[in-house]
Amino acid sequence: MAAIARLHLLYPPAISRPSLLFLKPSLSPRSSRIRKLSTFRRLCSNSDQSPQSISSSAASSGSIVGDLLDYLNESWTQFHATAEAKRHLIDAGFHLLNENEEWNLKPGGRYFFTRNMSCLIAFAVGERYDVGSGFHVIAAHTDSPCLKLxxxxxxxKSNYLMVNVQTYGGGLWHTWFDRDLSVAGRVIVRDSxxxxxxxxxxxKRPLLRVPTLAIHLDRTVNKDGFKPNLxxxxxxxLSTKHDETSAESKEKGATVSSRPVHHPLLLQILSDxxxxxxxxxxxxELNLCDTQPSCLGGGNNEFIFSGRLDNLASSYCALRAxxxxxxxxxxLSTEHAVRMVALFDNEEVGSDSFQGAGAPTMFQAIRRIIDSLADKYVGENAFERAIRKSFLVSADMAHGVHPNFTDKHEEHHRPEMQKGLVIKHNANQRYATSGITAFLFKEVGKIQNLPTQEFAVRNDxxxxxxxxxxxxxxxGIRTVDCGIAQLSMHSVREVCGKEDIDIAYQHFKAFYQSFSHVDSKLTIDY
Incomplete structure (x- = not known):
């Protein structure tokens, strides 16, 4: 089991190396063939079709749902999500850049870089790129609410080995009780x-559990609500505590006694x-994760049941597009612009971090791309002119109308599953959508006959x-906020519509392929 699940996927150094540490990458052999064969392997057992027949049907219809499920099942953490994105890009011929080194870019080239192993910027330069051309960007985030060690x-406590955790983001924490949990993330290991x-x-195996209190000891829970102290x-x-009395156990305890930070049992499981x-x-740097696989569900297998849909569903659709x-x-032969995907960490806690959207990562990359492609160009404010021509799609999951709580939505803005991307509006600028950016994004969808929906929150x-x-x-970049409608947002287990995944992918792909044409038809009186 351990041999199968072992991950040695490391990154070339994309950030400044600490002066006292040499962070050396190790090899990361993976089998794309095994990944492809795993598509839909873990579907709901009530399906009247075999995984093989469903997978074949999806492939023949051009659906990316099976690939999304594979991505979700690999991407337990923001680090794994970024590693999977990196693998997809390399397989597609994108060239890995290092932020610490000089870039030598060319029109028609495809490139990407990572930061902190949890943030990624990928881009493709149009063959007809000229200095001052715009950037067409889809941005999403790799993190989700979770528990972290x-x-x-x-x-x-009471002869149990317990693992202290902290809450990350605004999770529905009651949903984490009575789940089969495990750990995943990033570690630093000393080499020989x-x-x-x-x-x-x-x-991958169930390792941890947060048990609820029996109703016999909390008789009012169904009346007063479940209100755990976080x-x-x-x-x-983690386990029951065993008294270690053997000489070997005592020697082992003495070895780790100087490092009582994490349970020796947990460290041994990680080291194995x-x-x-x-x-x-x-x-x-470990997250707690639900071990139940992402899968299709519903009477007609029309839903996706999974953790971390917010926002890995958006991330994957953008990356794949x-x-x-x-x-x-x-x-890219007729493209003047640069097509870009930006996947950030720490959105769920405000984005103010080295790897978050609050850092200047994306705009520094844009400036570097312009400078690298400028060649001998001597002119005025190439970066500023490029930004004026650019367009950003901020892709984050949206609140679908809940059938049991319809009054929580404004009457005329109730997005439904399976009915297309939701364009988000807010007069107080909680979303960046404007009348012009919404219009342009909807025009892109119309080219492929793709539906869109509108969302605005209630005033109260x-x-x-x-x-x-x-x-x-x-x-100052033109921006539209949009997302895929979902239910159970920020739960340990979320749900969205299968059809909306393919619609989002097609809309994002149409954005890259046709936005230059759509934008050119809009005349603005400056």
Missing amino acids: KPKSAST DGSFLHKLVKI ETHLIPL ELGCCAEDIMSV LIDSCRLPAD MGCGSTIGPILASGV
């Missing part, structure tokens, strides 16, 4: 030559998965936000 996670390696790890009640069980010694694990919009050399309710306003206000 505290820096000191080891604790013991004294260097240090970034490694990704995922423990500090004292949301602590997962990574194929290293527990003493060589120097640092961990970019790759497929320039898969052939001829796809608060409104969420996205990375759209952050990026729009950063340098």
Whole structure:
């Protein structure tokens, strides 16, 4: 089991190396063939079709739903989601760049770079690119609300080994109780030559559980509601505590006693998965994850049941649209613009981080692209002119109308599943959509006869936000906020419509292929 699940996927250094550490990448062998054969392997058992027949049907119809399920099942954390995106880009012929090195870009080229192993920027340069041409960008985020291990996670209660966690983002934390949980994320491992390696790890078997209190001991829970204390009640069980009396156990305890940060049992499980010694694990950055696979569900298999749909569904649709919009050399032959995908971390906690949308990562990349392609050009404000011609699609999941709580939606703005992308509006600029940007994005969809919906929050309710306003206000780029309608947002297990995945992919692909033409038809009186 450990040999199958082992992950040695490392990144070339894309950030400045700490002065005292040499972070050396290790090999990451993967089998694309195995991945493809796994499509729809874990579908709901009540389907009247075999996984093979459903997969064949999806492939023949041009659907990307099966590939999305594979992506979701691999992407337990923001690190794994970025690693999967990296793999897809390399397989499609994109060239990996290093932020620390000089870039030598050319028209028609396809490139990408990563930051912190959780943020990724990919782009394809049109063959007819000229200095000052615009950038057509779809931006999403790789993180989702979850529980994360505290820096000191080891604790013991009533002879149970417990793992201390902290809440990340605005999760529906009651949904994390009584789930089969495990851990995944990034660790730093000391190599035999004294260097240090970034490694990704995922423990696929159920490892942790947060049990609810029996109703016999909480008789009013159904009347008064389940209101757990997030500090004292949301602590997962790892195992029962066993007294170690053997000489070997005492020696082992003495070895780890100087590092009582995490349970020795947890470190041993991680080291077995990574194929290293527990003493060589120097640092961990781990999320708790639900082990139940992403799958199709519903009476007609029309739903996708999964964790992390917000916002990996948007991320994958955007990534796949970019790759497929320039898969052939001829796809960029008439393009003047630069097509770009930006996947950021930390959106769920405000984006103010080195790897979040609040950092100037995307706009620094745009400036570097312009400079690299400028050659001997000498002119005025190429970056500023390019931004004026650019357009950003901020893609983040949307609130579909809940059939049991329809009054929570404004009467005329109730997005439904299976009816296309939702364009988000807010007069107080919680979303960056304007009348012009909404019009242009809908015109792109009309080319492929793709439906769109509108969302605006009720005046007596608060409104969420996205990375759209952050990026729009950063340098003044035209922006539309949109998303796929879903239910159970921020639950450990979410749901969206299968058809909406393909509609979003087609709309994003049409955006890359036709936005230049659509934008050219709009006359603005400056």
